[in-house]
Every structure is written in C-alpha cells, then in structure tokens.
Amino acid sequence: MNEYYxxxxxxxxxxxxxxxxxxxxxxxxxxxxxxxxxxxxxxxDLRNLTIKELKEKFNHRYDEGIEKYINFLTEEEYGYLTQEPNNFPEMEVDFKIPNKIMSSVICLDRNSDFSLNNLMQELQELGCQTIQIRICDSSNFDDVLSLMDKYNDSSFELIELFLPFDKDIDLEKLKHVLLTNLRVKIVIHSANRDEKLLFSNRSIHFTKQMVNFETEEIYDLRFLHCDTRFFCEAKNYNVGLNKKVCVDSSGNIKNYINHSYSYGNVKEKRLSDVITTKKFQFQWSIKNDIIEKCKECQFRYMCLSNSEIQKRDDKYYKVHYCDFDL
Incomplete structure (x- = not known):
C-alpha cells in the first residue's frame, strides 16, 4: 500500500x-x-504524495488511522489506489447555462392588478424553467386555473400552483387541470389537514402550512441537494438567487418574494429590462463561500437559501440563517 497513491x-x-x-x-x-x-x-496534495509520503507528512502520528480510513474509503468506493495518479483528470466545476432566468415566484391576492399571463409569457421568453404561483386568497382562483391550458405546450418544465384551501373547492376542476397539464403541480395551502389525493399517476397535496409572500423558508437536512449540477452552481453562484426573479402581489420585482428591496414594478417595467442590470444580478454571485458563517459550514454546497444578503464592513451576511452547523 505504501508505494501507491x-x-x-x-x-x-x-x-x-x-x-x-x-x-x-x-x-x-x-x-x-x-x-x-x-x-x-x-x-x-494526494496526486503528488504516495501513502508512505502522506504518513511522513504527518510525522507518522496517524499511520494507523490513515491506513484504516484508506481501506474503508476504498471498500466503500469513495476512492481508489493507483500508481498513476496523473492519468485521472480533475472534474471541471464551471457552471454555465444560456437561460437568462431559471426560476420565478409570483404572488397574487385580491388586490393584484397586473397580468399573470403577460408575466408568464415574458418568463417563457427569458428561458424560465420553473415557476411557482402563490395565490393568497380565492378571488382569482378560477382565472389562474383557466390560464394553465394555455401553457400546456410551453417550455416551462414545472408550474407549481399554491392555492388557498376552501371547503367548497372543486376537486374535479383541479383533477382536470392536473390530468391535462403534465407540467402543473398543485398544492392546497392553509388546509385543515395534511393529505395527498391521488388521481391516476398525479396527486394534489393538502398542507396545513400557510403560504404567502411572507412565508419563511424551512431549513431541514432532508432538503439538502447532493448532485453534480447543484454542486457546480454552488461553487460559482448563490443557488437560491441565481437567475431567479420574483413578483409580489403588488407587482414589485424582487430577487426573492420576501425580500425588502424592490427593483421596480411590473406595471411600469418589463422583467427583461430589470434582470439584466448589474444591481439586480449582484446577489446572484454572492455564493456561500464568501458569506459569513455559511463559508465555514460543511453543507454550503448543498443548501438552498433564498435569504436576502447584506454587506457590512466589506463582509457579506444573510438576513436569515439556518442552524445546520452547530
């Protein structure tokens, strides 16, 4: 073993x-x-140190532990032994996508006076893949459901509808939307129960949780992402905010729906004019590696946080933190 890398x-x-x-x-x-x-x-520098040299680097204090862990990691297929370490190229961690926008959250309530259809059309032109529509009351419930048919052949990969619970909710109408629009996912929030209703291979989720523009994120280890795409994006960008644009129920354009700062209103500005500005894109590149506390967390390349970021004394801080690394 000692002569191997x-x-x-x-x-x-x-x-x-x-x-x-x-x-x-x-x-x-x-x-x-x-x-x-x-x-x-x-x-x-494992590519330039044999196991013997690795032991020498630590003055032979950890010889037994080094051998034990190398055997374990090899058996569990986390690593391997080789005499030709330079024959195995390193993985590129660049992250580049052509889409101008990847995701969006839109909030609607009875006072919203902007066109959801116009927003969705513009988001589609920007290359948006996932869109979440949060409806805070039942006043525009039917209008939103009727609009879904128009986007059945759209380029959206997912249209997630958060609809308010109503005891007289028309399940047949929801079932029709689901079965005729494969891109649509429906969640009924503020419900009197937590339940999943199945229709063929589709489902409607009922949750007691209330969802609106002020809803705070839930940080849980179950929601961590461990995959190549997420890792590469997290190494280069703030995954929670990168190429995301949100519109609150008043039409204010934000990096995320519950952020305090607005970059204008959709009744006066086009999304395409706002999202290309340096000011709007600034938080996209504030990755966890340079954010206080996050930069020392072992989950920094797995965590999706939409928190607003503040700069104080040339350091970056999140307004909301998780408690993962205790």
Missing part, C-alpha cells in the same frame, strides 16, 4: 465544516460525515 473519485468532494467535515458523493447523491482531522489528511 490514494485518490478520491472526482465525484466525491471534500467539504470542511466547523464541527465536522463531509465527503459529498455527487454520483450516489449522498454524503459521508468525517472528522475534521481526516479532512486535513485527505485535503493534502
């Missing part, structure tokens, strides 16, 4: 945290918790 597979990425570190397995979409000391060993 040990390398992690390129899909297995080391991330250091405060209390412990992890190995992200982007191919199996899972992560392995490891002690920070092992991170220090594995973050050495």
């Amino acid at each position: 040990f390398l992690l597979f390129e899909c297995c990425r080391l991330v250091k945290g405060n209390s412990y570190s992890i190995i992200m397995d982007l191919q199996r979409r899972e992560y392995l918790q490891i002690p920070n000391l092992l991170y220090e060993v594995l973050s050495s």
